[in-house]
Each structure stands twice: as structure tokens, then as C-alpha cells.
Amino acid sequence: xxxxxxxxxxxxxxxxxxxxxxxxxxxxxxxxxxxxxxxxxxxxxxxxxxxxxxxxxxxxxxxxxxxxxxxxxxxxxxxxxxxxxxxxxxxxxxxxxxxxxxxxxxxxxxxxxxxxxxxxxxxxxxxxxxxxxxxxxxxxxxxxxxxxxxxxxxxxxxxxxxxxxxxxxxxxxxxxxxxxxxxxxxxxxxxxxxxxxxxxxxxxxxxxxxxxxxxxxxxxxxxxxxxxxxxxxxxxxxxxxxxxxxxxxxxxxxxxxxxxxxxxxxxxxxxxxxxxxxxxxxxxxxxxxxxxxxxxxxxxxxxxxxxxxxxxxxxxxxxxxxxxxxxxxxxxxxxxxxx
Numbered sequence: 513x514x515x516x517x518x519x520x521x522x523x524x525x526x527x528x529x530x531x532x533x534x535x536x537x538x539x540x541x542x543x544x545x546x547x548x549x550x551x552x553x554x555x556x557x558x559x560x561x562x563x564x565x566x567x568x569x570x571x572x573x574x575x576x577x578x579x580x581x582x583x584x585x586x587x588x589x590x591x592x593x594x595x596x597x598x599x600x601x602x603x604x605x606x607x608x609x610x611x612x613x614x615x616x617x618x619x620x621x622x623x624x625x626x627x628x629x630x631x632x633x634x635x636x637x638x639x640x641x642x643x644x645x646x647x648x649x650x651x652x653x654x655x656x657x658x659x660x661x662x663x664x665x666x667x668x669x670x671x672x673x674x675x676x677x678x679x680x681x682x683x684x685x686x687x688x689x690x691x692x693x694x695x696x697x698x699x700x701x702x703x704x705x706x707x708x709x710x711x712x713x714x715x716x717x718x719x720x721x722x723x724x725x726x727x728x729x730x731x732x733x734x735x736x737x738x739x740x741x742x743x744x745x746x747x748x749x750x751x752x753x754x755x756x757x758x759x760x761x762x763x764x765x766x767x768x769x770x771x772x773x774x775x776x777x778x779x780x781x782x783x784x785x786x787x788x789x790x791x792x793x794x795x796x797x798x799x800x801x802x803x804x805x806x807x808x809x810x811x812x813x814x815x816x817x818x819x820x821x822x823x824x825x826x827x828x829x830x831x832x833x834x835x836x837x838x839x840x841x842x843x844x845x846x847x848x849x850x851x
Contacts, residue, residue: 522661522671529658529675530570535648537570542640542647544633545589546580547597549606550622550652552764553783555585556790557812559655561676563590568677577650578640580633582606584765588681593640596761600632603760623656625649663808669815678816681790683772684765690756693729698774698793700733700767700784701745706799707780707829709745713800716832718747724778725751731774733767733784742782781805781826786813794823800830 520528536543545563548555567574567590578593579586586594597606609628614620622629629651637647658675661667686692701717703709724730731753734744758766768787771777777788777795785797786809799805810826817824 522658522667525658525661526671526675529654532654533566533570533572536650537572539648541576542637542645543572543577543591543650544580544636544647545577545591545650546586546652547629547632547636548581548585548622548652549597549610550620551783553786553809554621554652554655555581556681556783556787557809558659558672558676559652560588560681561672561678562655562658563650564677564679565675578636580636582760583763584684584761584768587684587765587768595636595639597632598760600635621656622652625651625653662812663806665808669812672812678790680792681768681772683791684769686769686773687756687758687762687766692731692770692773693753695775696729696731696753697724698733698771698777698779698788699724699730699747700777700779701747702734702742702780702782702784703745704742704780704782705804706782706801708800709743713829714745716829717745717798720832721747721752721778722749725749728775729753731755731770733770733779735763742780781810785824785826789813789816789820789822789824792820792822796825796827798827798829798832800828802828 548559566572572590574590575592577589577591578595579589579591580595580597581589582597584596586596601609609626610620612628613622613626617623630649633647633649637645641647659671662669662671699721701707701709701721707713721730729751732744732747732755734746734754736757755766755770767784768791771784771788771793772791774788774793777785777793777797779785779795779797781797781799785795788795813824813826816822
């Protein structure tokens with residue numbers, strides 16, 4: 513089923529989506545969920561909660577479903593079967609398809625079902641259910657279409673609340689042989705348009721992490737090769753731990769396993785900070801400029817933080833020195849003002 517291209521109010525979009533879910537629930541065909549190949553933040557903050565709500569509300573049998581995501585994220589889908597996108601296509605091939613999307617619509621969002629999507633979905637169905645099996649496709653374009661009004665600030669967060677279930681995410685097992693400190697802070701500073709890794713920002717973030725490591729063990733979520741179009745800031749120092757290099761199809765699930773065991777998260781504002789929130793972890797994330805990012809994502813994150821009692825602080829990097837000066841007497845004692 514393809515979504516209408518003309519503007520519909522969110523109430524009408526909801527009715528059409530619910531009708532499609534009813535059709536899926538009443539059918540006996542397999543369901544391919546995906547392929548999801550775009551931004552992590554949308555996946556953890558909207559797509560997974562939407563799927564969780566839909567499957568509960570409509571009684572869709574997870575045994576009929578195969579998840580098609582990347583980096584091991586299929587682990588979190590309401591599906592018995594999963595095929596990783598990186599088992600079907602290379603990292604570069606996935607990046608290329610995302611770039612084609614961007615060049616076509618100037619969006620890094622899966623607002624339409626592309627021929628590429630249909631091809632990998634067919635291959636996924638063939639692997640999970642046998643060659644030539646007819647299947648339904650539950651594509652992330654539904655999410656982008658349904659929630660467009662919230663992101664454009666035409667609708668309130670009630671739209672999200674009516675279609676999402678924010679039940680806790682499962683905690684993946686750690687890879688064999690990986691040992692973590694008993695208590696640690698997970699850190700990931702990475703380049704994005706709101707946090708460009710120029711020399712000044714690199715210096716501030718590095719100083720921040722090294723100061724943090726002087727008090728607590730720090731575990732970097734970085735990987736030597738980046739798989740999600742965000743290059744990480746490498747940081748080294750005493751009490752700073754790195755993760756082992758892993759294959760693309762386990763990259764995200766490794767980060768999830770570590771993040772779920774962390775005491776807190778510090779890093780770039782974006783999808784990983786929202787992921788930490790979904791795991792109930794206090795987070796402190798930073799941006800250098802906020803333009804180009806929807807305020808709705810920050811608003812929803814703050815609503816979830818308030819409802820769950822999990823601190824979620826999103827801060828302007830330019831205020832770091834000001835905070836340090838203002839909080840020094842409270843944290844370190846009055847003598848710190850003249851130190």
C-alpha cells in the first residue's frame with residue numbers, strides 16, 4: 513500500500529495506517545518490517561515504539577515477521593526472524609542508496625518505497641520464508657508520513673502518544689570475552705551538522721572527556737570504521753576504554769549492549785543520546801548549533817525524560833566554560849573560584 517501524496521490531516525493518516533494494520537493482522541502472509549536504513553534517532557525514538565504499539569494493538573503475530581534493519585538493530589523489532597541489511601548489501605551500497613534518496617528529495621528520510629527497498633525486502637523474505645513467498649511490507653515510510661505533522665509542529669505530542677509504546681528496550685548480551693567496568697559512563701562524540709568536529713570543538717570535547725575520566729571509568733562507543741555516516745571523535749587517555757572492532761552487522765547491537773549497562777551517557781546530541789534515554793540512562797549531550805534539527809525531537813525526549821524521571825540534558829557547547837565557573841563553588845568548594 514502506497515501513502516497518498518496529497519496533504520491529509522493526521523487523523524485521516526491514522527485511520528489509513530490503522531486500516532493497513534488491520535489488513536496485516538487478518539492476513540496469513542509473512543511480513544517484512546523495513547528495510548530501515550536511515551537515522552538511528554528516528555529508529556529508537558519513533559519507529560521501534562510505533563512497531564511496539566502496532567503489534568500489541570492489532571495482535572500481529574511476530575512469528576510471521578522478519579526484521580530488516582542494519583547493525584543488529586533487528587534484535588529490537590517485534591519479529592521472530594531477522595536479516596541484517598549489511599548481510600545483503602555492503603556499508604557503501606547502503607550509504608549510496610541513502611545518498612540517492614538525498615539527491616532525489618533532499619531528505620535523509622525514507623519517505624517513499626524505492627525499487628532498492630523492494631529488492632532487498634524480496635531477498636529478505638526469500639531467506640526467511642522461502643524463495644518466491646508473497647509477503648506484506650511494513651515500511652518506515654508509514655512512520656515518516658504518519659508523524660510528519662508533529663515534526664512540522666502542526667500537531668502536538670499527543671499524536672506520538674496515540675501511536676507509540678515506549679516499553680523498555682531489551683538488553684543484548686555482551687560479546688564473549690568483553691569485560692566492562694562495574695560502573696562507567698558511555699561516551700560518543702561524533703560529527704554531525706549540529707556538532708562539526710573542527711579543532712576547537714575537538715579540543716573542548718576531549719578536555720571534557722579526560723576530566724570525566726579523572727573521576728569515572730569512560731567507555732567509548734566508537735568504532736574504528738563508522739557505519740552510520742557519523743565519524744567519531746577518537747579520544748585516548750587514562751581510564752578511557754575502547755570497544756573491540758566488530759563487523760557492520762553487529763555494530764549497533766554492541767553499542768546497545770554497552771549503553772544498557774552504563775551509568776550515564778555523555779556525547780553529541782542526537783540519536784545515541786535518545787537511545788540512552790530509551791534505556792533509562794541519564795544523559796548529557798551537546799550541540800554547537802541547533803539549526804537544521806527539528807525541535808520536536810528534543811521536545812519528545814524531554815517529555816519522556818519527565819515522565820520516566822530520567823535526566824536528559826541537551827546543552828549548547830558554548831556554555832561549558834560558564835557552567836564550570838558557576839558550578840565550581842558548589843562542586844569543589846568556594847576555594848575553587850580563586851584556584
